[in-house]
Amino acid sequence: MDSIGTATLQALQLLTSGDRELWSIIWLSFRVSMTALLLALPLALFAGFALAFWRFPGHWLLVTLNNTLLAVPTVVIGLVLFLLLSRSGPLGDLRLLFSQPAMIIGQWLMCLPILIAMSHTAYQAISRHAWETTRSLGLSRLRSLWLITLEVRFSLLAAVILAFGRIIAEVGCAMMVGGNIAGHTRTITTAIALETSRGAYVQGIALGIVLLVLALVLNLLVGYFRGNAVQGSAH
Amino acid sequence: MVYPIKSLLLALGLAFVSNSILAADPVRVATTTSTYNSGLLDYLLPEFEKETGLRVQVLSVGTGQALRLGQDGDVDLVITHAPEAEEAFVELGHGVDPRGLMYNDYILVGPRPDRLNLYEAEGILDALEKIHRRNAPFISRGDDSGTYNKEKELWERSGLKPNFSRYQAVGQGMGRVLIMSNELQAYTLADRGTWLAMQSRLKMQIVYEGGIDLANPYQVILVNPARHTSLNHQEAKKLRDWLVSPRGQSLINNFTIEGEQLFFGDAE
Numbered sequence: 001m002d003s004i005g006t007a008t009l010q011a012l013q014l015l016t017s018g019d020r021e022l023w024s025i026i027w028l029s030f031r032v033s034m035t036a037l038l039l040a041l042p043l044a045l046f047a048g049f050a051l052a053f054w055r056f057p058g059h060w061l062l063v064t065l066n067n068t069l070l071a072v073p074t075v076v077i078g079l080v081l082f083l084l085l086s087r088s089g090p091l092g093d094l095r096l097l098f099s100q101p102a103m104i105i106g107q108w109l110m111c112l113p114i115l116i117a118m119s120h121t122a123y124q125a126i127s128r129h130a131w132e133t134t135r136s137l138g139l140s141r142l143r144s145l146w147l148i149t150l151e152v153r154f155s156l157l158a159a160v161i162l163a164f165g166r167i168i169a170e171v172g173c174a175m176m177v178g179g180n181i182a183g184h185t186r187t188i189t190t191a192i193a194l195e196t197s198r199g200a201y202v203q204g205i206a207l208g209i210v211l212l213v214l215a216l217v218l219n220l221l222v223g224y225f226r227g228n229a230v231q232g233s234a235h
Numbered sequence: 236m237v238y239p240i241k242s243l244l245l246a247l248g249l250a251f252v253s254n255s256i257l258a259a260d261p262v263r264v265a266t267t268t269s270t271y272n273s274g275l276l277d278y279l280l281p282e283f284e285k286e287t288g289l290r291v292q293v294l295s296v297g298t299g300q301a302l303r304l305g306q307d308g309d310v311d312l313v314i315t316h317a318p319e320a321e322e323a324f325v326e327l328g329h330g331v332d333p334r335g336l337m338y339n340d341y342i343l344v345g346p347r348p349d350r351l352n353l354y355e356a357e358g359i360l361d362a363l364e365k366i367h368r369r370n371a372p373f374i375s376r377g378d379d380s381g382t383y384n385k386e387k388e389l390w391e392r393s394g395l396k397p398n399f400s401r402y403q404a405v406g407q408g409m410g411r412v413l414i415m416s417n418e419l420q421a422y423t424l425a426d427r428g429t430w431l432a433m434q435s436r437l438k439m440q441i442v443y444e445g446g447i448d449l450a451n452p453y454q455v456i457l458v459n460p461a462r463h464t465s466l467n468h469q470e471a472k473k474l475r476d477w478l479v480s481p482r483g484q485s486l487i488n489n490f491t492i493e494g495e496q497l498f499f500g501d502a503e
Contacts, residue, residue, distance in 0.1 A: 086307050086308075086309055087307055087308035087309050087463055087465060088306075088307040088308060088309075089307075092308070092465075093465070095465055097309055098263070098292070098294065098309065179292075179294045180294075180295070181292045181293060181294060182277075182292075182293065184261075184292055194295075196411075197268075197272070197407070197408050197410040197411045197414075198272050198410045198432075198433070199410055199413065199414050199433050199436045199437075
């Protein structure tokens with residue numbers, strides 16, 4: 001077995017040599033997670049806004065439910081989705097199991113509660129009178145929503161980045177409903193799991209480096225946006 | 236203001252998804268980690284795809300899960316190596332038209348040097364008995380794989396229960412079990428294909444091999460198209476026929492790792 005040092009060196013060479021298989025796995029991961037994120041964002045923003053600005057019956061229940069979803073392990077989401085999407089399951093006719101859409105649904109379910117919770121918090125930073133003020137100025141509902149969203153854009157960007165970080169680094173659900181099919185549903189994390197199980201560590205390490213660098217960049221961005229958000233609210 | 240942006244995002248999202256929906260239906264094969272981890276399918280299937288223009292997707296799981304995926308209609312074809320489970324699979328009507336595809340054999344691998352001198356054993360049952368008696372570390376797949384089925388069968392025939400304290404069932408694929416055995420200097424039952432593919436990375440050796448008791452036949456079985464309407468049965472059948480054809484068989488026989496042949500085609 002190679003020492004960690006040699007393996008890491010080979011991994012770096014693999015990354016810099018532009019290995020096609022490796023980079024297509026990385027690109028596939030990004031595509032799937034970006035899609036899930038973009039599909040979750042509108043609904044999450046609206047829900048976060050509604051929870052922050054409107055009081056309605058069942059409000060606390062929704063917040064509690066959302067917080068519970070935050071804590072659901074991803075393998076449980078994977079298992080439930082697997083059973084639903086299997087051709088013998090209730091949604092089997094959609095023929096989605098072991099496909100990218102199945103992984104996207106899973107990641108959508110994972111990032112939605114984070115986005116809702118964080119946008120809820122972000123919108124709460126705005127005075128509740130803001131809504132009435134913009135409305136009384138004669139702005140349409142959508143325009144008011146947009147204005148208020150602009151006010152908290154940095155906090156929302158931080159939320160988006162954190163959600164992205166969570167879903168692209170997730171392995172349990174992606175493995176179960178994606179199936180780790182080469183070139184089709186093999187993502188960074190499932191590839192690492194596979195390569196490790198084969199005893200081929202180099203590709204695993206290379207992909208691990210990508211995830212590490214990604215986490216670092218994302219967190220730098222979060223820090224930057226948080227700083228902006230704090231400055232913004234100080235004004 | 237808001238609508239254009241959001242619909243743009245949605246359109247983007249859908250564009251990402253659609254390219255995977257619109258493509259033609261591939262053939263889905265569930266197979267065991269032993270055929271996949273050995274690299275056999277990575278070598279065979281591109282040839283098939285090139286010759287036919289069809290696409291194949293491989294799910295590499297244990298035999299138990301492979302058969303289950305077939306039963307549920309989630310795959311079109313299974314390639315497995317657990318004769319009893321396969322017989323039940325066909326008898327219950329989940330699969331049709333099973334064909335022998337190839338065989339290799341199981342081997343007992345262990346630490347180097349082998350303190351138990353198992354090469355002197357009078358058979359695989361005797362070797363297992365020695366491991367049992369000396370309470371040597373043994374790692375078992377402990378999943379629903381063909382290899383684990385074989386191991387259980389061997390323990391049963393030896394009349395011993397694998398309940399010694401250093402027997403550990405880990406519930407992982409063959410590759411991982413070999414890696415764990417290597418780390419823990421333990422014995423384990425492995426299929427020769429995975430062993431040959433991984434041997435250069437392991438400080439282990441074959442401690443016992445040979446004999447009819449360790450034969451490891453692989454079958455290819457079509458999932459019953461009468462049970463599931465959505466199967467890609469026609470193309471799965473083409474793949475099956477190709478695998479058992481002289482062309483497929485000779486490719487299988489020519490697959491070697493470090494000069495050693497891994498599988499022996501035995502389709503009739």
